[in-house]
Amino acid sequence: MIRYCSSITLALVALQSPHAYAAMQDQGPPAPPAATPPAAATAQRWTQLQLPLVRNGQLSGDIIAEVTPDGQVRYERASLLERLTPYLSPSARETFGASFAQAAFLTSAELEAAGVFLRYNPALLEVAIERIDPNLAAVQTLGPVINESRVPVTRQPEDFSAYLNVVGDFRLEDFKTFEDPGVLVFGAARFRGVVVEFDGGYDRSITGGEGSGFYRRSARAVYDEVDKLRRWSAGDLQLSGIPVISGALLGGVAVEKGRRVFSGGGPVTQLGSQQILLDRDATVEVMVDGQQVQTLQLAAGPYDLSQLTSQYGGRNAQLFVTDVTGRRQLASFDPFFDPVDLGSGEDEYSAGIGFVARAFEASPKYGGLPAFSGFYRRGMTNRLLLGGALQLSEDVQVAGAEMVVSPNKIPGRIEFSGAISTGDDFGYSLRGAYSLQVGTGMQGRQFSISADYRNKGFQTLTDAIAGDRFETLNVTANYAQSIGEQTTLVAGANWFQRPGFNSSHSVYADVIHRTEKFRVTAGVEYGKGLNENNFGVRLGLTVPLGRRTRAEANYNSRREQARAFVTRSYEDRVGSFGYDVGIRKSKNDATVDAIANYVGNRFYARGSVTSGGPGFGDIDERQQARLQLGTSIAFAGGDVAIGRPINDSFVIAKPHESADPGQVVLGRSIQDKRFDALSGALGPALGGRLQSYTRQNVIYDLMNGPVGYDIGAGIDTVEPPYRSGYKITVGSDANVTAYGVLKIEGAPASLVAGSISSTDDEAFTSQPFFTNSVGRFAIMGLRPGKTYQVRLTEPAASYTIEVPAKSEPLYQLGEILITPPTAK
Incomplete structure (x- = not known):
């Protein structure tokens, strides 16, 4: 029994797709054979179709053609030439x-x-290009050709959304003791191309118990020129830079260009040469060679990576960050890592002027005279990239340059x-790296080595926030070799030097073996520093317990660390x-x-409980529990919806009033009841995970709606601008589908064409009409x-078809008998 019909399904039998409709599978008994008509009469009975044109299996678009029951075909000149x-x-x-x-066909x-x-293939209802005379054919490209076949955008965002x-x-x-609860408030409003963002809230622990407890983390206005990959912004700014200098936090105006600007932000921002910035409170998991080795619960603010670098530098280390809103990001552990490669002639830049933030506090505080921060990078060729950066303020002046090259004669x-700075002292910073990858898969090998040095006098615009300056030297080397299909050898070394504080150096070797049922890591490590043993072994075991659940245990004798846990993503x-x-x-x-996450229809919840002490005998010496509940309210197209926190762009979907008591479902696995959002008593469904650009x-689909109700396409293709909102109304009052069998002089009207119009339905546009081979x-x-x-x-x-005022979505007409005027 048909319950819900999208226009994608009905298009197989509907009038909007006549070429597909003509291919509809016949239903019911075939009509009795008729006498063979004269050839001249058959040649003149043309049925117009819209047929796909294909060449070598690739679709080239649709053309208009006319066919006869006996297989003759002629093509419309205009659509064919196109x-x-x-x-x-x-x-x-x-x-x-x-x-x-002069010819129309x-x-x-x-x-x-x-x-x-x-x-012309009448069975497939398509037209194939078999051959084009060489004197007419365009020049064809040999070798693999990548053709971008993008589905057209079918829905545009609302002019205003928030x-x-x-x-x-x-x-x-x-x-025992409940602290004063905190409230994080952040959102955005968009009017056409201009976006205004705000991030703040209330939390007396963040403000130090002073004042009202309300704070503003950031506020800014944004305007994007997408075709030029350029963004203009004003307000509290986080500007990027080249790795050796990084960017700056300014209160002012800026312009930025580059793919990274439009790739969407995560909870982690690179702040300095050894620092990161967490926008909000987050759980940070340190992942080494795919295994979790450390979990940190961190409050929003800047963090120095030097000590972690000394422990895990030179290895395949990453940070997996989950903030209080559910945003997740897997970030490279190396603060210098820059995945952007610019092609020949491609460039990116950033330039901002404003006041420098003096400290990372609840609300930014700016001071001094205006400062400037900017950089420029350009792909000179496909093998050479050059860049430079400049920062100027009353206290510090910084200039730097970079080069990335893949020489022809050196694999x-x-x-x-490198960069130099002037201010309190003269300072400089240098960075060099070499990486090589040979082969892939079973025979693949990778080697990389990097070194960076920063003297104590070097400073940038972010140092007022990032903390004290130190002389640091960090050298890492890493080698990975596949041994067979399931085993990998990884070896490396790290040298981290900070005079008088947290210096260390180590060498290591690991063997990683993977199967479908487990993953085991075994290795040795030797080094000095950080009050650790000189020599130790490393063992790790990971066992999958299902599609999203795994158990892990690892042990490091040099650091005297052991961990065991079960994780379900x-x-x-x-x-x-x-x-x-x-x-x-x-x-x-x-x-x-223990940490638990739950995704509801209208909210997101994250809870954590920790108990610890100097040993398991005193495990209850310090205890803490935390619960974070997040929701959102959104507006677009005159409708308001409540749902989970929104990261970037969103869609509001509601059922048409004629679909009562139906509920709109958003999601990719509707049949498996795996929903992204669901409308209900609290209003429309709110999907908040659209990624801009x-x-x-x-x-979308309709659940518990009228039998046979037409919901439309059931799918929309969107390309959201930054912080944009969409509105979808599922269904309409034009929801009746009439069906029946047309007979002419008592016989099924086979492949008859015509048109449909209305005198009292002003919104109805004239449509073509077709029957299949048995008149349906x-x-x-x-x-x-x-x-x-x-x-x-x-x-x-x-x-004439008269639709009853209280018609069901599926209106059965039965047999319609007509007699042509010439037959009377």
């Missing part, structure tokens, strides 16, 4: 078009005489950058649940902790209480 254009040389296009200037014989051979996320933060110390990639869909439960033991500390699909037809988009007239072209005849 689709043949890519396959004809420039001179051939003019000659070919001029040859048929072209036969196969006429086209073959001109040098174009087409074949959303506001609200996250409550509740903390319990020692399971691999070489990077070098969660998905961004309604009802998804994830957790991380584990025990951790180090030389002077032991902890037991990325073409993607919004899939379906007409979509009719409104209850309206009248529609069907006019046939051959034989000339007409009939």
Whole structure:
């Protein structure tokens, strides 16, 4: 039994796709054979179709054609020439078009005489280009050709949209004392091309118990020139730079260009040569060679990576960050890592002027005279990239340059950058790196080495926030070699030097073996520093317990650390649940902790419980519990919706009033009840995970609606601008589909064409009408209480359809008998 019908499904039998409709599978008994008509009469009974044109299996678009029941075919000149254009040389296009200037339709014989051979396939209802005369053909490219076939955008964002996320933060110390709850508030409003963003909230612990407790983390206005990859912004700014200098935090105005500007931001921002900035409170997992080795609960603010670099530098180390809103980001552990490669002639830059932030506090505080921060990078060739950066303020002046090159005669990639600064002291910073990858898969090998040095006098605009300056030297080397299909050897070394503080150096070697049932890591390590043993072994075991659940245990004897935990990842869909439960033991500390995440339809929840002490015997010495609840309210197209926190862009979807009591479902796995969002008693569905400047699909359906209700396409393709909002109304009052069997003089009307119009439905546009080979037809988009007239072209005849005012979505007409005027 049919319940819900999207226009994608009905298009197979509906009038909007006549070529597909004509291919509809016949239903019911076949009509009795008729006497063979004269050839002249058959040749004149043409049925117009819209057919796909293909070449070598690749679709070139649709053309208009006319066919007869006995298989004759002729092609409309205008649509055919448009689709043949890519396959004809420039001179051939003019000659070919001029040859048929007076013809509206072209036969196969006429086209073959001109040098174009087409074949009509009535079974597949398509036209294939079999051959084009070499004198007409365009030059073809040999070798692999990448053709970008993008689905066209079917829905545009609303001119005005806005959303506001609200996250409550509740903390319990020692399971006894409730701290004052905090509230994080952040959102954006967009009017056409201009976006205004705000991030702030209320939390007396952040403001130090001073003042009202309200704070502003950042506020800015943004305008994007997408075609030029350029963004203009004003307000609290986080500007990027080249790796050796990084960017700056300014209160002012800026312009930025580059792919990175439009790739979407995460919870982690590179702040300095050894620092990162967390925009909001987050859980940070340190991942080494794919295994979790450390978990940190961190408050928003800047953090120095030097000590982590000394422990894990030179290895495949990453930071997996989950903030209080559910945003997740897997960031490179190397603060110098820059994945952007610019092609020849491609450039990117940033330039901003404003006041320098003096400290990372609840609300930014700016001071001094205006400062400037900017950089420029350009791909000189496909093998050479050059860049430079400049920072100027009353206290410090910084200049730097970088080069990335892949020489013709030297395999691999070489990077070098350097910078100098003047201010309290003269300072300089140097960075060099070399990387090489040979082969892939079982025979793949990778080698990399990098070194960076920063003297104590070097400073940038971010140093007022990032903390004290130190002389640092960090050298890392890494080698990876595949041994067979499932085993990898990894070896490396790290030298980290900070005079008088936290210096270390080590060498290591690991063997990693993977199977479908487990992953095991075994290795040795030798080094000095950080109050650790000189020699130790490393062991790790990972066992998958399902598609999203795994158990891990690892041990490092040099650092006297052991960890064991079970993790279940969660998905961004309604009802998804994830957790991380584990025990951790180090030389002077032991902890037991649990983190749980739940994704609801209207909210996101994250809870954590930690208990620790100097040993398992005193595991309850310090305890903490925390619960974070986040929701959002959004506005677009005159409708308001409530849902989970929104990261970038969003869509509001609601059922049409005629779809009552239906509920709109957003999601990619509707049949499996894996929803992204669901409408209900609290209003429309709110999907808040659209990524700006990325073409993607919004899939929707109707649940518990009227039988046979037409919801439309069921899918929209969008390419959201930054912080934009969409509105979708699922269904309409034009939801009736009339179907039946047309008979002429008592016999099924086989492959009859015509048109449909209405005298009292002003919104209804004239449509073509077709029957299949046994006379069946379906007409979509009719409104209850309206009248529609069907006019046939051959034989000339007409009939009227009156849709009842209280019609069901599927309106059965039964058999319609007509007699052409000439037959009376």
